[in-house]
Amino acid sequence: SAVISQKPSRDICQRGTSLTIQCQVDSQVTMMFWYRQQPGQSLTLIATANQGSEATYESGFVIDKFPISRPNLTFSTLTVSNMSPEDSSIYLCSVVWGEGGYTFGSGTRLTVV
Amino acid sequence: ILNVEQSPQSLHVQEGDSTNFTCSFPSSNFYALHWYRWETAKSPEALFVMTLNGDEKKKGRISATLNTKEGYSYLYIKGSQPEDSATYLCAFRGSQGNLIFGKGTKLSVKP
Numbered sequence: 001s002a003v004i005s006q007k008p009s010r011d012i013c014q015r016g017t018s019l020t021i022q023c024q025v026d027s028q029v030t031m032m033f034w035y036r037q038q039p040g041q042s043l044t045l046i047a048t049a050n051q052g053s054e055a056t057y058e059s060g061f062v063i064d065k066f067p068i069s070r071p072n073l074t075f076s077t078l079t080v081s082n083m084s085p086e087d088s089s090i091y092l093c094s095v096v097w098g099e100g101g102y103t104f105g106s107g108t109r110l111t112v113v
Numbered sequence: 114i115l116n117v118e119q120s121p122q123s124l125h126v127q128e129g130d131s132t133n134f135t136c137s138f139p140s141s142n143f144y145a146l147h148w149y150r151w152e153t154a155k156s157p158e159a160l161f162v163m164t165l166n167g168d169e170k171k172k173g174r175i176s177a178t179l180n181t182k183e184g185y186s187y188l189y190i191k192g193s194q195p196e197d198s199a200t201y202l203c204a205f206r207g208s209q210g211n212l213i214f215g216k217g218t219k220l221s222v223k224p
Contacts (some may be wrong), residue, residue, distance in 0.1 A: 001159075009154065042117070043202065043214040058211075092157070100145055102204075102212060104156045 001097045002027050002056075006105030013083055013112050020079045021108045023093035028073035033094040034042045034066070043092065049076045116138050117205045119215035125144045126193050127175075133189045134218040135141055136203035140184035145206040148177055148188055151217070160201075193222045 003026040013019050023032065029057045034046040046066055047055040057067040079086050091108045118137040126132050138146060142182040145164045149157040161170045174191045190197055200219045204212040 004156070040216070042216045043204075043212075045211055100206070101159050101162050102147065103159070104149075106154065106156045109154075 001101065002029060002095050002103045004093060004095065004103060004105040006093055006108060008108055009106060010109040011080050011111070013110065015112055017083055018079055018081045019110060020077050021060065021091055021093070022077050023105050025074045025095055029095040029097075030073070031096060032070065032076045034076075034078045035092045035094060035104075037090045037092070038086075039088070046078070046091075080110065083110075085112045087093065088112045098104070115188065115205065115213050117203060117213050117215040118203075119203055119218050121218060122216065123197070123219040123221070125221045125223065128195060130192055130193050130194060130222075131189065131191045133187050134201055136186045136188070136215055138184050138186070138203070138205040138213075139207070140182060142208045143181045143184075143205075144208055144210075146176070146179055146181075146186050147204040147206065148214065149202040149204065150199045157202060167210075178220055192204075193220070195222045195224050198222045 005024045005058050007022050032049045035043045037043045045058050045060045047057040049055045049068045049070040051070045051073050068078045088111050093105045094102050109112050119126045120135050123138040147162050153156040161177045161180040168179040170177050176189045179186045198221050200217040204214045206212050
């Protein structure tokens with residue numbers, strides 16, 4: 001399976017600021033996925049990032065709030081913009097490998113104060 | 114709106130106990146059911162990907178069953194150990210391809 005390096009592992013940010021989360025994969029993958037888990041909630045898909053095209057966002061998530069970059073087949077970033085306490089969550093990136101299995105990064109635990 | 118339910122929300126057992134959790138999911142447009150084990154500050158670890166009704170899979174002391182007609186899967190842990198303490202997630206994959214996760218079952222195993 002692919003190995004994903006995700007940074008930062010955690011951060012505490014002031015409201016109104018932005019944080020960029022990075023994921024580096026050790027092999028080339030077509031699609032990368034970004035998830036969020038708010039406290040007490042399910043892991044929820046934010047968007048799918050394809051190399052060379054704009055990310056596809058799920059209902060309830062918009063590009064202005066969560067801009068995504070996918071400059072090549074091994075790297076992607078997610079930015080959480082103009083943060084509020086409601087953005088406090090664990091953010092995970094993920095890729096598909098093999099027979100439909102998903103590999104995840106180790107997550108970014110974000111606290112907005 | 115597709116809904117994936119997991120129960121119980123949390124579970125506390127003694128070392129050596131056997132335990133099981135439930136995942137309920139939509140019985141229509143089924144493609145696969147995934148189980149993950151997620152320890153704090155680590156990546157969710159894939160346990161099983163199950164696709165066929167009646168499937169039973171085993172990995173060491175952990176096993177899972179699948180009933181796609183009624184929309185449920187069970188995860189069993191035999192002889193729980195403290196290192197089994199984690200959150201266990203199930204995820205439904207429908208024909209659209211996205212994973213839809215339950216909220217997880219948090220297992221704590223006391224020595």
